[in-house]
Amino acid sequence: xxNKKNRKGKVILSISILIVIITIxxxxxxxxxxxxxxxxxxQGGFEILYKVESVDGSDMNKDKLMATYKTLSKRIDSxxxxxxxxxxxxxxxxxxxxxxxxxxxQARSQLSTVATLSFRDSEDNLLMxxxxxxxxxxxISQNASGEPAVLLSIKDKEKFYEVTNKISQSDxxxxxxxxxxxEMMDSFEKEGEQCGESGSNCxxxxxxxxxxxxxxxxxxxxxxxxxxxxxxxxxSGSLPSKLTxxxxxxxxxxxxxxxxxxxxxxxxxxxALIGLFLIFVYHFAxxxxxxxxxxxxxxxxxxxxxxxxxxxxxGIAALVLGIGMAVDSNVITFERIRDELYKGKGLSxxxxxxxxxxxxxxxxxxxxxxxxxxxxxxxxxxxxxxxATMTIITVIVTMFTMVFITRCLVKLxxxxxxxxxxxxxxxxxxxxxxxxxxxNESVKRKPFAKINxxxxxxxxxxxxxxxxVVGMIxxxxxxxxxxxDYKSGTDITIATDKDLTKKxxxxxxxxxxxxxxxxxxxxxxxxIRIDEALDGEKVKEANAYFEDKYEAKVNIGVVSNIVKKELxxxxxxSVLIALVGILVYVxxxxxxxYALAGVIALVHDVLVMIALFGLLQLExxxxxxxxxxxxxxxxxxxxIVTFDRIRENLADENKVTKEKITDIANRSLxxxxxxxxxxxxxxxxxxxxxxxxxxxxxxxxNLAMLFGLxxxxxxxxxxxxAIYVAIEKRxxxxxxxxxxxxxxxxxxxxxxxxx
Numbered sequence: 001x002x003n004k005k006n007r008k009g010k011v012i013l014s015i016s017i018l019i020v021i022i023t024i025x026x027x028x029x030x031x032x033x034x035x036x037x038x039x040x041x042x043q044g045g046f047e048i049l050y051k052v053e054s055v056d057g058s059d060m061n062k063d064k065l066m067a068t069y070k071t072l073s074k075r076i077d078s079x080x081x082x083x084x085x086x087x088x089x090x091x092x093x094x095x096x097x098x099x100x101x102x103x104x105x106q107a108r109s110q111l112s113t114v115a116t117l118s119f120r121d122s123e124d125n126l127l128m129x130x131x132x133x134x135x136x137x138x139x140i141s142q143n144a145s146g147e148p149a150v151l152l153s154i155k156d157k158e159k160f161y162e163v164t165n166k167i168s169q170s171d172x173x174x175x176x177x178x179x180x181x182x183e184m185m186d187s188f189e190k191e192g193e194q195c196g197e198s199g200s201n202c203x204x205x206x207x208x209x210x211x212x213x214x215x216x217x218x219x220x221x222x223x224x225x226x227x228x229x230x231x232x233x234x235x236s237g238s239l240p241s242k243l244t245x246x247x248x249x250x251x252x253x254x255x256x257x258x259x260x261x262x263x264x265x266x267x268x269x270x271x272a273l274i275g276l277f278l279i280f281v282y283h284f285a286x287x288x289x290x291x292x293x294x295x296x297x298x299x300x301x302x303x304x305x306x307x308x309x310x311x312x313x314x315g316i317a318a319l320v321l322g323i324g325m326a327v328d329s330n331v332i333t334f335e336r337i338r339d340e341l342y343k344g345k346g347l348s349x350x351x352x353x354x355x356x357x358x359x360x361x362x363x364x365x366x367x368x369x370x371x372x373x374x375x376x377x378x379x380x381x382x383x384x385x386x387x388a389t390m391t392i393i394t395v396i397v398t399m400f401t402m403v404f405i406t407r408c409l410v411k412l413x414x415x416x417x418x419x420x421x422x423x424x425x426x427x428x429x430x431x432x433x434x435x436x437x438x439x440n441e442s443v444k445r446k447p448f449a450k451i452n453x454x455x456x457x458x459x460x461x462x463x464x465x466x467x468x469v470v471g472m473i474x475x476x477x478x479x480x481x482x483x484x485d486y487k488s489g490t491d492i493t494i495a496t497d498k499d500l501t502k503k504x505x506x507x508x509x510x511x512x513x514x515x516x517x518x519x520x521x522x523x524x525x526x527x528i529r530i531d532e533a534l535d536g537e538k539v540k541e542a543n544a545y546f547e548d549k550y551e552a553k554v555n556i557g558v559v560s561n562i563v564k565k566e567l568x569x570x571x572x573x574s575v576l577i578a579l580v581g582i583l584v585y586v587x588x589x590x591x592x593x594y595a596l597a598g599v600i601a602l603v604h605d606v607l608v609m610i611a612l613f614g615l616l617q618l619e620x621x622x623x624x625x626x627x628x629x630x631x632x633x634x635x636x637x638x639x640i641v642t643f644d645r646i647r648e649n650l651a652d653e654n655k656v657t658k659e660k661i662t663d664i665a666n667r668s669l670x671x672x673x674x675x676x677x678x679x680x681x682x683x684x685x686x687x688x689x690x691x692x693x694x695x696x697x698x699x700x701x702n703l704a705m706l707f708g709l710x711x712x713x714x715x716x717x718x719x720x721x722a723i724y725v726a727i728e729k730r731x732x733x734x735x736x737x738x739x740x741x742x743x744x745x746x747x748x749x750x751x752x753x754x755x
Contacts, residue, residue, distance in 0.1 A: 471611020
């Protein structure tokens with residue numbers, strides 16, 4: 001009786017700890033979320049991508065690009081944008097994101113003006129322009145005392161001597177260097193004290209004691225950082241850069257707010273449904289997993305906030321999808337614990353063995369997803385980088401939260417011994433399914449034991465081939481419905497309460513003197529496709545027209561042919577590198593036959609997704625490529641769990657024969673199928689929620705994820721293992737069997753992660 005009271009007391013204490021954790025998270029969650037920085041797609045604003053060229057025709061390099069970067073930073077300061085993003089892309093592109101900006105045209109005009117450097121006196125009279133300096137003529141140097149200073153290389157020495165000599169004899173004997181001097185706003189009298197500080201167009205003021213006909217040193221007791229900054233700013237004015245707009249996006253503030261609301265609603269509903277599903281499947285362990293999901297979500301936002309990340313629509317999509325995939329770690333562990341319980345082991349031992357044996361599958365599956373996310377980040381453009389950044393964070397947090405934290409919480413309750421005879425309550429294992437070890441009873445519960453997954457492998461392969469061939473024929477005759485990312489042009493998205501028809505929109509196009517190539521009208525939005533890339537003036541005109549006429553929320557995206565070529569190249573490279581990277585990684589962690597089978601299955605998934613998009617004529621955009629890469633990471637994740645079980649079962653065999661390979665592979669599929677079903681379902685829940693409740697801006701992405709998840713699950717069960725068996729049978733006896741099949745794998749070498 002006393003024992004029972006102690007157990008009950010421990011359980012009450014453990015539950016109290018959970019309640020405290022949930023309460024703390026509840027208090028911290030809202031202020032944390034409110035302090036996050038939101039991208040322009042979630043709060044409205046303006047994004048523009050420039051191609052940077054030297055006006056004098058010289059080649060652009062990193063130094064010149066950095067000088068232009070500094071100039072743009074100074075100009076953005078004057079716009080009053082609180083959280084601007086300026087991103088260097090390659091050696092000749094700069095992307096500027098101005099979330100919350102209310103006048104995109106003013107921003108565009110101010111950013112794209114050629115930098116102008118001028119030398120003026122204290123009365124603001126123009127003395128010289130940047131013509132007197134050599135191109136890129138400012139360099140970091142030192143004064144006579146060895147302190148940091150700026151060296152100016154003079155081109156027109158006669159003009160420079162004339163001006164400096166005249167100033168040296170004046171009362172103020174001072175020359176002020178200005179960048180983008182504005183006669184209506186700037187004056188030395190007003191800004192003299194702020195000269196050289198951030199936010200001021202006044203770069204430097206120098207006292208002149210004599211005329212100079214040679215290179216000169218500007219000495220102002222600068223720090224090294226101040227000298228470097230001043231050099232870049234002077235060079236950006238003395239070496240003017242030509243900024244050519246090659247893509248842009250304008251998002252109305254109300255449009256962004258609406259998008260944020262819809263996406264968050266879909267995310268919350270998705271998380272709630274996943275939690276209910278886990279509780280239904282795993283009972284009390286499902287409650288622990290649900291609490292881990294809440295903690296996981298909080299931790300992802302916390303890491304993102306600490307890193308200074310900007311939360312975008314693709315980032316939220318990555319988080320919601322990441323939750324579905326993160327649950328996989330819990331599902332693998334819980335299913336392993338169940339397996340041990342079904343062998344007749346006690347809860348404490350089953351927990352220990354299940355946690356240990358599940359670790360290698362969790363590690364490999366998450367590392368492959370991380371590999372793909374890194375490739376996305378390196379080769380992706382703006383939206384894909386946002387998705388990749390959040391995916392990288394979610395994978396890292398998954399390994400900590402869903403493995404370490406969940407296991408600590410589960411162990412907390414296992415150690416109370418309260419659930420030793422309440423296994424159905426704890427993890428939904430019925431007493432009738434547990435064998436009596438004392439009576440030498442064998443395992444009673446063997447799900448899917450009668451299903452031979454490899455018996456009809458040719459039929460499943462044929463189904464895939466037919467779908468892919470039909471899709472490719474459709475693409476050959478009809479082509480892919482390429483978005484502006486890969487076709488170049490302009491997309492105008494209008495959200496309005498007005499009941500509009502294509503006839504109305506065509507009439508509007510005539511008034512704007514534009515020609516649409518495609519108009520799509522849905523319940524919530526109207527998307528107008530224009531084949532030409534509109535300039536800033538036309539974007540402003542179209543935006544104002546639809547806002548005024550229909551009280552609409554407007555989002556306008558423009559992509560030039562230059563960007564299209566870059567995106568197409570990067571898309572192909574990123575997919576190929578992802579496949580090669582996975583081939584190498586799986587070969588190292590398993591062996592080449594597993595890797596080759598896995599990559600063939602991934603190629604299958606990619607082709608199925610492309611075929612379906614071709615058949616249904618859905619838009620192929622950069623977010624489709626993000627979904628493609630995400631599915632590559634997810635699908636190999638799914639496949640690796642099955643491969644891990646095959647490897648383990650092979651290691652347990654005393655002698656592996658050619659005939660046994662098929663049986664072992666089929667048994668491994670039977671043992672992991674329940675986990676595959678659960679994981680696929682929990683990942684599909686948030687995807688479906690985003691499709692029906694989320695923003696249309698990422699509808700294509702979510703549809704691609706839906707098709708990819710189905711294709712990935714299908715290939716993991718019916719394609720990858722069948723190909724692996726075929727390769728193994730063909731090469732059987734040509735490799736050292738002992739080395740391949742008696743590898744103790746990670747189960748015996750890795751103790752797992754426990755508290």
